[in-house]
Amino acid sequence: MNAYFDSARLLYNLSKMEFKKNFFTMRMAVLLPILSLFIVGSSWGFSDKDANLPADVSANTPFEVLFLSSLFILFSATLGIVLVGFDGISRKRNSGLLAIEFCQPTSRTMLGASQLLGVWLTVAIPTIILSFISIILVYKQMDSWPSVSEILLYFLATSLVLFWYASIQLLVSSFAKDMGSAVTLGVGTWLLFTMIWLLITVVLATILGVDATNTTDVTFASFSSKMDLFSPNGLYQLLLEAKLENNSRILPAWQLSIATICWTFLPSSFFIWKFNKLDA
Amino acid sequence: MADALLELKGINFDHKISSPQILNPFKKLNILGIKNITLNLISGNIIGLVGPNGAGKTTLMKVLSGLLIPDNGDITINNKKIENKNRPNWTKELIGMMPENVHWYGPTTPYQVIKKILTIRDMDILYIEKILDQVGLTVKSHEALDTLSQGMHQRLSLACALIGNPKILLLDEPMNGLDPVAREAFTGLLKNLAKNGKAILISSHQLAELERMVDSVILMHEGEIIQEGDLSEIRNKYGIHHDLILKFPNEIKNLNKIFSKNKINNLKFEQKDMGDYFSININAPKKGWEMETKQQIIKLFLSNDLVPFDFTSPQVELVEILSAVTGLDVDKVGMSIQRGKIGSEEE
Numbered sequence: 001m002n003a004y005f006d007s008a009r010l011l012y013n014l015s016k017m018e019f020k021k022n023f024f025t026m027r028m029a030v031l032l033p034i035l036s037l038f039i040v041g042s043s044w045g046f047s048d049k050d051a052n053l054p055a056d057v058s059a060n061t062p063f064e065v066l067f068l069s070s071l072f073i074l075f076s077a078t079l080g081i082v083l084v085g086f087d088g089i090s091r092k093r094n095s096g097l098l099a100i101e102f103c104q105p106t107s108r109t110m111l112g113a114s115q116l117l118g119v120w121l122t123v124a125i126p127t128i129i130l131s132f133i134s135i136i137l138v139y140k141q142m143d144s145w146p147s148v149s150e151i152l153l154y155f156l157a158t159s160l161v162l163f164w165y166a167s168i169q170l171l172v173s174s175f176a177k178d179m180g181s182a183v184t185l186g187v188g189t190w191l192l193f194t195m196i197w198l199l200i201t202v203v204l205a206t207i208l209g210v211d212a213t214n215t216t217d218v219t220f221a222s223f224s225s226k227m228d229l230f231s232p233n234g235l236y237q238l239l240l241e242a243k244l245e246n247n248s249r250i251l252p253a254w255q256l257s258i259a260t261i262c263w264t265f266l267p268s269s270f271f272i273w274k275f276n277k278l279d280a
Numbered sequence: 281m282a283d284a285l286l287e288l289k290g291i292n293f294d295h296k297i298s299s300p301q302i303l304n305p306f307k308k309l310n311i312l313g314i315k316n317i318t319l320n321l322i323s324g325n326i327i328g329l330v331g332p333n334g335a336g337k338t339t340l341m342k343v344l345s346g347l348l349i350p351d352n353g354d355i356t357i358n359n360k361k362i363e364n365k366n367r368p369n370w371t372k373e374l375i376g377m378m379p380e381n382v383h384w385y386g387p388t389t390p391y392q393v394i395k396k397i398l399t400i401r402d403m404d405i406l407y408i409e410k411i412l413d414q415v416g417l418t419v420k421s422h423e424a425l426d427t428l429s430q431g432m433h434q435r436l437s438l439a440c441a442l443i444g445n446p447k448i449l450l451l452d453e454p455m456n457g458l459d460p461v462a463r464e465a466f467t468g469l470l471k472n473l474a475k476n477g478k479a480i481l482i483s484s485h486q487l488a489e490l491e492r493m494v495d496s497v498i499l500m501h502e503g504e505i506i507q508e509g510d511l512s513e514i515r516n517k518y519g520i521h522h523d524l525i526l527k528f529p530n531e532i533k534n535l536n537k538i539f540s541k542n543k544i545n546n547l548k549f550e551q552k553d554m555g556d557y558f559s560i561n562i563n564a565p566k567k568g569w570e571m572e573t574k575q576q577i578i579k580l581f582l583s584n585d586l587v588p589f590d591f592t593s594p595q596v597e598l599v600e601i602l603s604a605v606t607g608l609d610v611d612k613v614g615m616s617i618q619r620g621k622i623g624s625e626e627e
Contacts, residue, residue, distance in 0.1 A: 096382035
């Protein structure tokens with residue numbers, strides 16, 4: 001029991017150190033205003049009763065507002081993870097600092113896990129704080145709170161999607177040999193899931209004979225929801241959509257659960273495995 | 281003889297280098313790293329690991345520190361054989377490694393770096409000041425790494441290696457970037473550490489800087505240990521000795537007569553007019569210089585009222601020793617890069 005406690009304490013101390021190292025940097029100085037504007041600003045805007053939203057966008061309840069602002073989280077906070085983590089491993093390796101850390105009598109799994117938690121917390125903590133402020137602003141505008149379960153789901157899903165991105169970023173960073181490939185791999189994976197995934201979905205739908213010209217079509221909605229299980233952004237949206245009232249993309253809970261478990265454990269485990277195999 | 285803290289027996293390691301091809305993107309090539317390495321590190325000894333670039337010094341250091349896992353061979357630490365597949369933490373506690381050319385960057389300070397390593401080792405941060413003081417970094421302890429000189433960075437790397445008071449120190453090219461004063465201090469520090477029972481393996485491609493501090497040297501070439509032992513023994517074995525050079529302000533007219541009258545008349549010598557002065561180059565005996573022979577030569581000149589204003593014997597360069605040991609020409613030794621057995625493939 002003591003050994004587990006000691007390991008947990010060491011992991012906490014190392015993660016805290018990584019968090020501090022990442023947080024007080026120029027990158028975060030750039031990122032924090034962006035996060036504030038995107039997360040708080042979008043909630044404020046969508047919850048404004050006088051706002052002119054497109055006809056197919058519904059922001060009648062506090063949770064619908066949070067769901068819409070989650071798109072801005074997907075854009076800004078995941079980009080934040082990319083900024084913090086894209087060279088998390090490669091830079092250390094190229095500078096020789098990783099060799100010094102690997103020479104210490106602490107397992108690489110512990111070092112890798114602390115690195116992962118450090119990157120994740122660096123963006124997740126401000127994102128959650130800003131999301132909390134958003135909820136207060138939504139209440140101010142709409143005079144109504146989201147339910148506790150909606151708030152918990154919102155925070156949990158947001159934390160998870162950032163954790164998935166942190167795992168992916170550190171994983172690709174551990175493959176990168178230099179700064180150029182670190183940027184390419186880091187931004188490339190972000191672009192893939194943020195920008196290109198819809199295109200991949202449409203192309204695959206067309207190949208498989210699903211009508212992709214009408215995105216409101218039920219068959220296409222069903223197909224795209226299944227495709228979204230394979231994307232962290234898509235799964236994040238699916239998790240939040242589960243609480244929406246008018247949702248045409250409902251998937252069975254077991255599918256969402258398995259996808260969530262897979263996205264939580266597979267990239268992180270693969271990263272830890274790769275970290276253990278790294279040549280410093 | 282003291283027990284070896286660390287023993288290597290028949291260690292081999294090949295680097296697996298990615299060589300992607302269109303039909304085989306995961307193709308890897310095996311490049312020779314180190315081959316059939318056998319050595320012992322003994323408490324209180326400083327061993328110099330010498331070789332040209334690409335000889336395998338850094339690879340050997342990484343294998344010793346556990347950063348690389350050897351393909352085969354035996355590693356014994358404190359008389360306990362270590363499995364190749366992993367390196368237990370207790371063995372790492374015995375070894376402090378200073379990697380080559382660590383690039384310390386960012387606004388972090390030496391104090392924070394040491395604090396982090398102590399945290400990784402789960403040690404008390406009370407040791408920070410002591411460790412920084414040991415390497416002379418106390419004054420700079422709260423300055424950003426970006427603002428520190430290369431010498432200071434080297435000291436910080438050494439400080440990291442000293443954390444946890446390891447019994448074995450592996451120092452890869454530690455003198456890089458150190459000024460002469462820092463080198464002197466560094467040499468003193470290492471001698472002191474060895475006196476306190478540490479086994480130190482220090483790599484360099486500069487023989488002269490190691491000569492003053494090491495007890496013995498290991499010569500590496502193309503991944504193999506080609507010679508080891510006391511440097512003077514190696515020199516004697518291969519007859520690698522330099523001339524003795526005496527410098528005089530004026531020409532010595534009766535030099536043949538002076539030498540022929542004495543027991544040292546079997547030595548060959550030559551007087552050269554260097555413009556501002558005259559130098560007498562006395563060829564080294566086959567067995568190398570003995571202290572008595574040198575004393576006799578000085579006495580010989582002084583007894584004839586001839587006082588040299590300089591008396592030197594140039595350092596033997598690494599390349600000369602390597603040339604003698606490998607049998608290759610001096611020009612070819614440094615350029616021999618046929619060490620990679622490129623072609624052995626691994627998927």
